[in-house]
Amino acid sequence: MTEHKLRLLPKAAIAAAAILSMAIPQTMLGADTSAEEIQLLREQIALLQQRLDAIEARETAAAEKAETDKGLAATSAATKAEPAPDSVKVSLGSKGLALTTQDKQYSMNITARIQADAHFFPDTDNGKNEFYFRRAIVTFKGNAGRARWMVSPNFAGSTIIEDAWVGMDLGGGAFLNVGKLTSLEGLENYRSNAKILFSERSLANNLTPGREVGMKLEGKLNGNQIGYGLSITNGALDSNGANNNANLSDDFLFSGLLRFTPFANDKESMFSGLTFGLAASYGDEDTSLTGATDRAISFKTAGRNTFLSIQTGTLIDGDRYRINPQLFWYQGSFGLLSEYIASGLEMSRGGVGHKIRNQGWTIEASYVLTGEKNSFGGVTPAQPFDFGKGGWGAFEVGMRYNAFEADKDLFTGDSTTLLATSSSAQKAEAIGAMFKWHLTQNLLWGLNYEVTQFSGLGADKDDEQVITSRMQINF
Numbered sequence: 001m002t003e004h005k006l007r008l009l010p011k012a013a014i015a016a017a018a019i020l021s022m023a024i025p026q027t028m029l030g031a032d033t034s035a036e037e038i039q040l041l042r043e044q045i046a047l048l049q050q051r052l053d054a055i056e057a058r059e060t061a062a063a064e065k066a067e068t069d070k071g072l073a074a075t076s077a078a079t080k081a082e083p084a085p086d087s088v089k090v091s092l093g094s095k096g097l098a099l100t101t102q103d104k105q106y107s108m109n110i111t112a113r114i115q116a117d118a119h120f121f122p123d124t125d126n127g128k129n130e131f132y133f134r135r136a137i138v139t140f141k142g143n144a145g146r147a148r149w150m151v152s153p154n155f156a157g158s159t160i161i162e163d164a165w166v167g168m169d170l171g172g173g174a175f176l177n178v179g180k181l182t183s184l185e186g187l188e189n190y191r192s193n194a195k196i197l198f199s200e201r202s203l204a205n206n207l208t209p210g211r212e213v214g215m216k217l218e219g220k221l222n223g224n225q226i227g228y229g230l231s232i233t234n235g236a237l238d239s240n241g242a243n244n245n246a247n248l249s250d251d252f253l254f255s256g257l258l259r260f261t262p263f264a265n266d267k268e269s270m271f272s273g274l275t276f277g278l279a280a281s282y283g284d285e286d287t288s289l290t291g292a293t294d295r296a297i298s299f300k301t302a303g304r305n306t307f308l309s310i311q312t313g314t315l316i317d318g319d320r321y322r323i324n325p326q327l328f329w330y331q332g333s334f335g336l337l338s339e340y341i342a343s344g345l346e347m348s349r350g351g352v353g354h355k356i357r358n359q360g361w362t363i364e365a366s367y368v369l370t371g372e373k374n375s376f377g378g379v380t381p382a383q384p385f386d387f388g389k390g391g392w393g394a395f396e397v398g399m400r401y402n403a404f405e406a407d408k409d410l411f412t413g414d415s416t417t418l419l420a421t422s423s424s425a426q427k428a429e430a431i432g433a434m435f436k437w438h439l440t441q442n443l444l445w446g447l448n449y450e451v452t453q454f455s456g457l458g459a460d461k462d463d464e465q466v467i468t469s470r471m472q473i474n475f
Contacts, residue, residue, distance in 0.1 A: 094441045096475055108142035113194055113474045115156075119303060120467040127303050127466070134470070135193065137162060148175070163211070174219035183212045183236075184229045184255040185279045187326040187339040188362075194474040195378035197337070197364050198302070198434050198448050202402035204360030206299040207322065207343040209236035214252070224264045227277070229257035235283050235320070237297050238343050238358070248295065253283035253320070273330035273375070278323075285320045285345065288313065299404065302432065302450040303466035308406055308424040308458070311349060318346030318355075330375050333368040335398075337376075347410075350417035354409040366398030366434075385439035394438040400450075403429045411457035426456030446470040 087102045096111035115134040121127045133156040141150035152163040165179025182189050186208030188201045214233030220226065235253030259277030263269040289295050291312045298309035326339040340361040347356050368374050372382050372394045381394035405427050410420040420426075432450030439445065448468040454461040 094475070106142070106144050108140065111139045111475060113137040113139070114472065115193075115199075116471045117199060118469040120469075121303065122465045122467070123462065125462060126464045127305055133157070134199070139163075143169075146170075148177070170219075172219070173221070174217065176215070176217050178215045180211055180213050181216050181231070181233075183209050183233075184216070184231050184257040185281055185322045185324045186210070186341065187279075187324070187328065187337065191337075191376060192378075194472065195376075197335075197366055197398050198400060198432060198450070199446060199468045199470045200302045200304065200448075202360070202362035202364075202400065203299070203301070203404040203428050203430060203452075204339060204341045204362045204402055206239045206404060207341040207358055207360050208324075209238065209240050212236055212253070212255075218257075225261050227257070227259035227261070227275075229255070229279075231255045235285065236294070237316075239297060239299055240294060249284070249286040251284040251286070253281050255279065255281035255322075259326075270331050271329070274327075275329070275376075276325075276327040278325050280324065281320075281322045283320050284318065285316045287317075288315050299406075299428075301428065301452045301464050301466075302430060302448070302468065303452070303464050305464060306423075307428050307452075307454060307461065308404075308410075308426070309421045310347070310410070310419055311421055314347055314349045314419055316345055316347055320345050328376055330373075333371055333374050335366045335374040335376075336364070338363040347419055349419055350413070352413055352417040354407070354412075354419065356407040356409060356419070358404070358406045360402070360404040362400065362402035364398060364400035364402075366396055369395040369397060372438075379436075379438050380441050381438045384441065385443075393440065396434075396436040396438065398434045398436075400432045400434070401430070403427070405456070408457055420458060423459050425454035425458045425461045427454065429453050429455070442473060442475045444470075444472050444474075446472070 089100050089102060091098045091100075096109055098107065098109045100107040114136050116131070117134040118129075118131045119127060120129050135154055136156040137152055137154045139150065139152040141152075142148070146169040148167045148169060150163055150165055152161065154160050154162045161180060163180055163182070165177045165181055167175055167177030167179075170176055186205055188196060188205045189208055189210055212231065212233035212235070214231055216229060216231040216233075218227075218229045221228070231254070233253050233255065234247040235249070235251070237248070257277065257279040259275055261273075261275045263271045263274060266272055287295065289297060289310055289312050296309070296312075298306045300306055321344045323342045324339060328337040329335070338361075340359070342357060342359045344355065344357045347354055366374060368379055370382070370392075372379050374396075379394050379396055381391075383391040383393065385391055385393040406420070406424075408426065410424070411418070411426055413419070430450055430452040432448055434446065434448045436444055436446045446469070448466075448470075450466055450468075452464040452466075454463070
């Protein structure tokens with residue numbers, strides 16, 4: 001009898017056969033039936049029982065193994081669904097190198113930015129024609145749960161720290177950061193130097209520090225329709241973005257920012273990209289200008305030439321403030337940005353004091369010729385440059401008018417009381433045109449032409465004409 005047939009044989013029948021073999025008398029089996037034959041029959045039944053027991057044991061083991069395999073499969077699926085928190089995902093793409101744990105509680109991102117510039121002056125009296133590195137920045141940033149951090153050294157020329165801060169995600173769209181931070185005043189400062197329209201920021205931007213050292217709270221409300229910022233900082237001087245040092249006096253600078261994007265949630269509206277607001281700051285300053293990096297005030301043109309600077313030995317003692325109304329609007333391929341900045345300080349030299357109020361303004365407009373969307377965060381080409389496949393990237397053109405006017409009291413007095421240096425001009429007014437070729441999301445080439453005219457009190461300066469070329473990788 002085969003094993004397959006034994007599986008079909010009822011256990012009750014085998015048991016019944018065994019009982020019958022033991023219960024039937026020998027006389028009923030017939031004369032020919034010997035005791036040996038009966039014993040042989042019993043042994044065969046016992047052997048069948050052993051085989052049946054072995055089959056049942058194997059079937060039980062197989063069933064137990066199936067249950068075990070099922071449990072292991074469920075455990076494996078659960079492990080895949082809920083990965084270990086310390087496992088790391090590594091990715092490399094257009095936004096740099098990123099390392100992120102599977103639970104997204106920890107991350108680190110490394111990016112690089114190189115800006116290779118060239119200045120050409122049609123009139124060589126305006127400056128020196130040269131190639132140079134404007135910026136060579138490596139940025140490290142990340143988060144650890146709700147904690148955030150960033151450090152961004154610039155290795156072009158003498159190494160400085162552009163940004164360095166630690167912060168916390170407070171929830172509800174609010175963030176608190178402490179360290180070297182972007183100042184709240186100056187709309188252009190909020191635009192990355194990789195995304196600004198022209199290679200250099202406007203004349204008006206001279207009246208902001210660019211960076212401040214302190215503490216800043218920022219956030220958005222009402223579905224991104226309202227943006228706000230509050231900061232307490234050491235209070236860097238105007239046009240002193242390299243500041244990363246201690247407080248110049250015993251007092252802090254208090255700053256605030258309020259922005260409105262009223263149609264942010266109406267994507268069909270032509271004004272969905274309209275934002276306007278006001279930034280302002282106030283503090284009390286008590287320091288003197290020595291000419292050191294953090295204790296100097298000088299203002300530059302698009303050609304990076306100084307057109308106005310304040311005498312060393314000047315005392316700054318008293319109220320200081322900045323007022324900065326601002327606006328930007330992006331709709332389709334069109335973009336517009338404008339702001340006004342007024343900066344006030346109480347200055348004295350040779351015992352003669354003045355309440356100084358300098359002001360500047362800018363308005364710039366751009367259009368993406370290839371039809372891509374324009375935005376505050378820049379342009380991404382729909383067809384990245386690839387000569388073999390016919391991709392040419394995106395082309396953007398723009399214009400800018402910007403101006404600066406210093407307080408006339410900077411130019412009054414004699415050699416012992418005059419606040420402005422002898423080579424300074426009171427007013428500067430510039431108009432420029434630009435072209436950008438966004439080859440890819442990471443690579444662009446830009447060309448600017450800007451003319452700056454000087455007037456008012458002070459030195460008689462020739463017009464500055466400058467052509468700036470920039471090749472940039474932002475990865």
